[in-house]
Amino acid sequence: MDKNKLIVGNMKMYMNTFDVKTYLQNFHSKQINKQVVLCPTDIFIPYFLGNDFSVGVQNIASTNLGAYTGELGAEQVATIGIKYTILGHSERRMYFNETSEEINKKIKQAIKHHITPIVCIGETLEEYEKKITLDVLRTQLSSCLTNLTDIELSNIIIAYEPIWAIGTGIVPTNSEIESAILEIKTMLKKLFNSFDNKVLYGGSVSSNNIHELEQIKNLDGYLIGSASTKVDEMLKILEVVSI
Ligand code: PGA
Numbered sequence: 001m002d003k004n005k006l007i008v009g010n011m012k013m014y015m016n017t018f019d020v021k022t023y024l025q026n027f028h029s030k031q032i033n034k035q036v037v038l039c040p041t042d043i044f045i046p047y048f049l050g051n052d053f054s055v056g057v058q059n060i061a062s063t064n065l066g067a068y069t070g071e072l073g074a075e076q077v078a079t080i081g082i083k084y085t086i087l088g089h090s091e092r093r094m095y096f097n098e099t100s101e102e103i104n105k106k107i108k109q110a111i112k113h114h115i116t117p118i119v120c121i122g123e124t125l126e127e128y129e130k131k132i133t134l135d136v137l138r139t140q141l142s143s144c145l146t147n148l149t150d151i152e153l154s155n156i157i158i159a160y161e162p163i164w165a166i167g168t169g170i171v172p173t174n175s176e177i178e179s180a181i182l183e184i185k186t187m188l189k190k191l192f193n194s195f196d197n198k199v200l201y202g203g204s205v206s207s208n209n210i211h212e213l214e215q216i217k218n219l220d221g222y223l224i225g226s227a228s229t230k231v232d233e234m235l236k237i238l239e240v241v242s243i
Contacts, residue, residue: 006221009038009228020044026231056084062105078113089120090163100143111152118157125164157198159223165203207236
């Protein structure tokens, strides 16, 4: 995996068809020599494919193809050219009761079909205030990444997303993010003998704080939520991010 920064847009369940068409007309990715992955709502994927950025999904099923109404299989996603999937986002854990066991199965499904999983981990505000962030990250990592082969592990990207920073406009200090990233990389090495995984930061990333976040040394990119649905914001962020 190369070391260029990766910028992933988690477009969640935002935007209608008109918004998507306007967004794509205004998004001139050719001017931007960076790795960009946009993850729109599933029905809009065909609009996003064939541009100069990669396209990802926000979730996949934990099973092989079959009678699972409303689900989206990794094999289906792979066959239309999707390269990435976000997995284990806190909104899925919170609102859809997704467990680490399921996330683990989804990771295996993704890798089986050559889709790179972007696995989200992060602490709640309560856990942050109790100063147990690193313990929480360790527990989430070891349960989500259990029983994976070295090759599977080497294909995973981790996104550190403190839950209290998502959609709140509040961002941890650079030194807090730096120590979480360092801990994640150390844990990957210690627990799984995995050395080269990209680790992203996510939670209220915007054009207002990107200059500051760019000072963080060991960061490999960003997972950007609502700001990724606004072209002006995205272009401003992309201009600032170093490769
Ligand atoms: P946010 O979301 O940038 O809107 O805070 C980030 C995320 O949920 O991935």
